[in-house]
Amino acid sequence: MSARYRCSYSSARTFCPSTINRKLPGVTDTLVTIGSGQQQVVNLANIYIKLSSIEERSVNQQELMLRARSEIVGRYLKEFPDQLRTSVNPVAAISGGGFRNSDIQFVIGGPDLDKLTKYSDALLAKLKTIPDVVDADSTLISGKPELRVVIDRARAADLGVRIGDVAQSLNTLVAGQKVSTFNAGTDEYDVRVRAVGQFRANAEGLRRMLVASQKLGWVSLENLVHVEEGTGPSSIDRYNRQRQVMLTANTKPGGSQAAVIAKLNEFAKAENMDSSYRTFLAGRSKELGRTATYFLLAIVLSFVFMYMILAAQFESFIHPITILLTLPLAIPFGIVSLLVTNQTVNIFSGLGLLLLFGVVKKNAILQIDHTNGLRKQGMERYDAIIQANRDRLRPILMTTIALVAGMTPLTLSSGPGAGTNRSIGVLVVGGQSLCLLLTLLAVPVFYSLFDDLARSRVWSRVNAVLAGVFGRVRRRAATAAASLLGLISRQ
Structure with missing residues (x-):
C-alpha cells in the first residue's frame, strides 16, 4: 500500500479482501496482520488463508492462488491502481523473516539510494513485461512522510551537546525504548518510554524536546537542529553495510524460474550500472x-x-x-x-x-x-x-x-x-x-x-595406451596395498 497511509486505512482496505477470501472454495480461516514484523510497517498488511485438507476440497492450492489474483487482487488493483501493491504467495514451511516467500528474489545493492531507486524502478518495469511473471514488486516503498532532523554541528559543539546524545534522545522520545516489563499473572508486557503523540508527530514538537548538554545541563533542540518535512522510503534494507533493493515476483504455473532469472540478468546488464552497484539472487532463486x-x-x-x-x-x-x-x-x-x-x-x-x-x-x-x-x-x-x-x-x-x-x-x-x-x-x-x-x-x-x-587401428592404439595407463595404476595400487598390509602385520 502507498507509504502515506496509516494503519487505520490499511485495516479498512484489507477487510474486504479478507471477507471475499473466505468465500473461496476450501478456505476455512483467514488472519489479517498489519504492521507486524520488526520494522512494524503500518501500511503493510498480510492476509493468511488456511485451507481445508486436500481430500475435502476439489481445487488445489495453485488454482486457488490464481483465483485470488484474478478475482480479488485484480479487482482492487483496478479500483485503487496507485495505492495498492499486492502479491499472492504460498506460506513458507519455515518462516525466516524474509520479505516474501516469492519464486524470484533479485537484489540490487549499492551506496546511493537515489540510484538504487532509479535502477530498481527500471528493472521492475521490465520485469512486469515478462509473460510468465506475476506479482512483480519491490521492497522499496517510497513516498512515506517524514521529518528530517539536520544537526548544526558547530552550534552543537558550542553548546556542549554530543551528536550521539541527540540521536539517542530522538530515538527514545520518538521510537521509544524498552525500560522494564510488567507482569500481570502469567502475562508479561514490555514497558516502553516515549513522548506523547502530539509532540513526536510534528516539527514543532520535535524542536521543543530537550537534550543533555555538558555545559548547560539541558538544551532545547531548536537551538541546534533544523527540522524539515519531506518524503522517503518506508524502510531501508542493507546487506554487508550497503543499501539494497529486492525485486520479487512469482512465476505462472508451468513457467520457468531459470528463464525469468536469465531475463533479469540481461535487463540488469543493459542498465549499465555503476561499478559500485551489483546484483545477486536471494532466497529460493539462490x-x-x-x-x-x-x-x-x-x-x-x-x-x-x-x-x-x-x-x-x-x-x-x-x-x-x-x-x-x-x-x-x-x-x-x-x-x-x-x-x-x-x-x-x-x-x-x-x-x-x-x-x-x-x-x-x-x-x-x-x-x-x-x-x-x-x-x-x-x-x-x-x-x-x-x-x-x-x-x-x-x-x-x-x-x-x-x-x-x-x-x-x-x-x-x-x-x-x-x-x-x-x-x-x-x-x-x-x-x-x-x-x-x-x-x-x-x-x-x-x-x-x-x-x-x-x-579399427585407431582404437587399437587408443586401447593399448589406456590399457598401459590402467595397468600401471593397478600395479601401483597393488604395491601400496601390499606395503600397507605389511605395516599392519608388523604392528
Whole structure:
C-alpha cells in the first residue's frame, strides 16, 4: 500500500479482501496482520488463508492462488491502481523473516539510494513485461512522510551537546525504548518510554524536546537542529553495510524460474550500472541456482562412475560407451511425459530422471552382456545380436511392466505430498514406457557401430595406451596395498 497511509486505512482496505477470501472454495480461516514484523510497517498488511485438507476440497492450492489474483487482487488493483501493491504467495514451511516467500528474489545493492531507486524502478518495469511473471514488486516503498532532523554541528559543539546524545534522545522520545516489563499473572508486557503523540508527530514538537548538554545541563533542540518535512522510503534494507533493493515476483504455473532469472540478468546488464552497484539472487532463486549446479555435477559424476564400473565388468573400454549412449534417449521421452501431464521440471523430476537412467541402462546391459556371451560361444555378430535380443526381450518387458506398475500409484496419488510424488512417477512411467521400443532398436545399432570401431587401428592404439595407463595404476595400487598390509602385520 502507498507509504502515506496509516494503519487505520490499511485495516479498512484489507477487510474486504479478507471477507471475499473466505468465500473461496476450501478456505476455512483467514488472519489479517498489519504492521507486524520488526520494522512494524503500518501500511503493510498480510492476509493468511488456511485451507481445508486436500481430500475435502476439489481445487488445489495453485488454482486457488490464481483465483485470488484474478478475482480479488485484480479487482482492487483496478479500483485503487496507485495505492495498492499486492502479491499472492504460498506460506513458507519455515518462516525466516524474509520479505516474501516469492519464486524470484533479485537484489540490487549499492551506496546511493537515489540510484538504487532509479535502477530498481527500471528493472521492475521490465520485469512486469515478462509473460510468465506475476506479482512483480519491490521492497522499496517510497513516498512515506517524514521529518528530517539536520544537526548544526558547530552550534552543537558550542553548546556542549554530543551528536550521539541527540540521536539517542530522538530515538527514545520518538521510537521509544524498552525500560522494564510488567507482569500481570502469567502475562508479561514490555514497558516502553516515549513522548506523547502530539509532540513526536510534528516539527514543532520535535524542536521543543530537550537534550543533555555538558555545559548547560539541558538544551532545547531548536537551538541546534533544523527540522524539515519531506518524503522517503518506508524502510531501508542493507546487506554487508550497503543499501539494497529486492525485486520479487512469482512465476505462472508451468513457467520457468531459470528463464525469468536469465531475463533479469540481461535487463540488469543493459542498465549499465555503476561499478559500485551489483546484483545477486536471494532466497529460493539462490537455492535454485545452487541446486541446479549440484544436480548437473551429480549427473556428470554418475556417468563417470557408471563408465568405470561397466568398463571393469565388461573388461572393455568400448562397450560401456554403447550402454551409456542409450541414456540420452530417455531424456526427451521423460520431458514429453511431463508436458503431457502438465507437470513442471523441478528437483523431484530431476531425481526421477536419475532413476530412469538406471532402468534404461539395465536393459542395455542385459542385451549387450548376452550378445557377448553368445559370441564367445562361436556365433557370428549378426546372429548373436538377433538371438540376444530375442532371449532378453521377455525379462526386459517383465522388469519394465513391474516398474511401471510399481510407480503408477505415485502418478495417481492425491493426498498430501502428491505433487512431489507425481513428478517422479510421471517421468519414470512415461519415460520408460516411451523409450522402451527405441532402446530395443538402438542398442543393437550402437553395438554394431562401436564393435566395428573396436576393430579399427585407431582404437587399437587408443586401447593399448589406456590399457598401459590402467595397468600401471593397478600395479601401483597393488604395491601400496601390499606395503600397507605389511605395516599392519608388523604392528
